[in-house]
Amino acid sequence: MAMKRILVIDDEASITRTMKVNLERTGVYTVRTENQAAHALAAAREFKPDLILLDVMMPDKDGGEVAGEIKADPDLQHVPIVFLTAIVSRKETGGEYLESGGQTFIAKPADLNSLIQCIEENTRP
Amino acid sequence: MEQRMITGKRFDPVVTTLTALLVVVVGWVDYLTGEELSVSILYLIPVCLCTWRIGRRCGLVTAWASAMAWLAADLAASERQGHPLVPYWNGAVLLGTFWVVVYLLSALKVLQTSLEDKVEQRTSDLRSEIAERTRAEDELTQVNRELVQSREKLVEALSDLQKSHADLKATQLQLIEAAKLESVGRLAAGMAHEVKNPLMTLTMVADYLAQVIPAGEPDAAPMLQDMRDAIQRANRVISELLEFSRPGDLTLAPEDFHAIVDRALSLVKLETTRHHIDVVRRFSEALPAVPVDKNKVEQVLVNVFMNAIQVMPQGGTLTVRTSVTPAGEDGSGALMAEIDDTGPGIPDAYLTKVFEPFFTTKPTGQGTGLGLCVARQIIQLHGGTIELRNRAEGGARVTIVLHPNQRNRPWQ
Numbered sequence: 001m002a003m004k005r006i007l008v009i010d011d012e013a014s015i016t017r018t019m020k021v022n023l024e025r026t027g028v029y030t031v032r033t034e035n036q037a038a039h040a041l042a043a044a045r046e047f048k049p050d051l052i053l054l055d056v057m058m059p060d061k062d063g064g065e066v067a068g069e070i071k072a073d074p075d076l077q078h079v080p081i082v083f084l085t086a087i088v089s090r091k092e093t094g095g096e097y098l099e100s101g102g103q104t105f106i107a108k109p110a111d112l113n114s115l116i117q118c119i120e121e122n123t124r125p
Numbered sequence: 126m127e128q129r130m131i132t133g134k135r136f137d138p139v140v141t142t143l144t145a146l147l148v149v150v151v152g153w154v155d156y157l158t159g160e161e162l163s164v165s166i167l168y169l170i171p172v173c174l175c176t177w178r179i180g181r182r183c184g185l186v187t188a189w190a191s192a193m194a195w196l197a198a199d200l201a202a203s204e205r206q207g208h209p210l211v212p213y214w215n216g217a218v219l220l221g222t223f224w225v226v227v228y229l230l231s232a233l234k235v236l237q238t239s240l241e242d243k244v245e246q247r248t249s250d251l252r253s254e255i256a257e258r259t260r261a262e263d264e265l266t267q268v269n270r271e272l273v274q275s276r277e278k279l280v281e282a283l284s285d286l287q288k289s290h291a292d293l294k295a296t297q298l299q300l301i302e303a304a305k306l307e308s309v310g311r312l313a314a315g316m317a318h319e320v321k322n323p324l325m326t327l328t329m330v331a332d333y334l335a336q337v338i339p340a341g342e343p344d345a346a347p348m349l350q351d352m353r354d355a356i357q358r359a360n361r362v363i364s365e366l367l368e369f370s371r372p373g374d375l376t377l378a379p380e381d382f383h384a385i386v387d388r389a390l391s392l393v394k395l396e397t398t399r400h401h402i403d404v405v406r407r408f409s410e411a412l413p414a415v416p417v418d419k420n421k422v423e424q425v426l427v428n429v430f431m432n433a434i435q436v437m438p439q440g441g442t443l444t445v446r447t448s449v450t451p452a453g454e455d456g457s458g459a460l461m462a463e464i465d466d467t468g469p470g471i472p473d474a475y476l477t478k479v480f481e482p483f484f485t486t487k488p489t490g491q492g493t494g495l496g497l498c499v500a501r502q503i504i505q506l507h508g509g510t511i512e513l514r515n516r517a518e519g520g521a522r523v524t525i526v527l528h529p530n531q532r533n534r535p536w537q
Binding site (some may be wrong): 012013014019021022025054058068084086107108110111112 | 317318320321322323324325326327328329330331332333335356360
């Protein structure tokens with residue numbers, strides 16, 4: 001079975017690094033990380049991910065803008081995007097993650113199981 | 126007036142004729158009676174009449190005519206034996222006497238006329254004064270009426286002003302509250318970003334360590350659990366702060382309030398059982414249909430129940446009572462829920478602070494001090510009130526009132 005390709009875009013290097021290690025240790029995912037929002041689109045074009053985990057608040061460009069660029073690309077528009085957000089509480093998401101206006105959000109801090117569950121549900125054929 | 130009388134401008138033909146007739150009659154009587162009977166005094170009748178009624182000049186003429194009549198009668202009535210000029214002398218004396226009388230009488234008349242004039246003038250003045258006073262009184266009455274009307278308008282305006290002032294004050298308080306919330310919201314969002322990102326890293330590291338630490342390491346599992354608990358605790362504080370600063374919109378719908386209470390009680394059932402707490406429901410049968418956001422109200426109730434449970438660690442009774450308050454201005458009663466515990470109550474000094482953010486009486490790490498604050502915010506969003514006070518028989522009581530017509534929802 002082909003490994004799922006996950007692109008993690010977050011300005012916090014410690015987050016992308018630890019997520020990459022944990023996800024890749026499962027043996028199910030190939031993970032590429034990107035810490036600069038400005039390079040996110042290029043990284044997505046090059047990596048062709050099955051799912052993108054995208055931070056909402058980044059210093060150079062916010063997650064919504066990056067998502068807009070990705071969705072505007074014909075090759076990437078089908079790729080599901082899960083937003084990682086620090087300013088939505090667990091209570092507000094009502095569980096591990098929240099789907100709102102066609103967007104999926106996952107609240108930080110999320111543990112590995114939540115991440116995997118979210119990735120699986122959003123990459124199901 | 127005096128001049129008119131003296132110069133005979135008030136000529137009266139009746140009096141003049143009567144005077145002339147009297148002079149003639151008295152002269153004739155004088156002639157007939159002769160020297161034996163003196164009737165000279167009777168000449169004063171026409172003289173006085175003419176002087177009083179017509180004037181001085183006419184009086185003098187009458188006096189002269191009377192003197193002449195007397196002289197004629199005297200000359201005709203007897204034959205003189207004395208000096209021939211005596212009758213003329215007597216006539217002249219009589220004429221002088223008559224003239225004195227005329228002058229005195231006319232002076233009296235002038236005096237009377239003057240007095241009459243003065244009285245008339247004074248009467249006229251008094252009438253004018255009375256008219257003026259009446260007019261002034263009317264004006265005063267009018268002004269008084271206007272004043273009363275003005276006063277009524279002022280009272281009305283004052284009442285409107287007081288109402289506007291109260292409204293403004295309430296709006297100002299709401300604005301201050303909203304501004305405070307906005308700044309707390311900005312602060313909370315910033316803090317959430319800064320704290321939750323490191324927590325994410327820590328969570329990932331904990332997950333990693335859980336996989337890589339050899340299973341034989343005895344302390345690893347509890348230490349990792351401590352780490353996860355610490356992460357959750359920090360996350361809970363930040364999440365509640367976020368929630369406090371961002372009350373959010375309500376999804377209002379008429380709900381069965383008792384069903385919400387039951388659901389909230391079921392959520393804390395584990396805790397009530399663990400602490401041997403009896404739950405007593407005293408539900409009113411006819412609660413008004415109050416539109417509420419059931420999830421938010423459930424959150425409030427869970428918060429209040431958890432506080433009650435935590436103050437009764439050795440057991441006690443948690444009583445939930447619902448009722449309808451007497452009808453208010455809009456004619457409908459409000460829904461009232463009272464939650465009683467049998468704990469130690471709240472120290473009086475803390476009663477005013479329990480709804481303030483970050484105020485807690487719980488041990489460090491067990492309370493964020495935001496639970497009741499968020500609860501109050503949610504109830505206020507519903508246009509209701511929440512109060513906490515000590516019961517006379519011991520323990521504390523939380524009273525929640527929700528109105529069927531929510532007209533005062535500060536953040537909407």
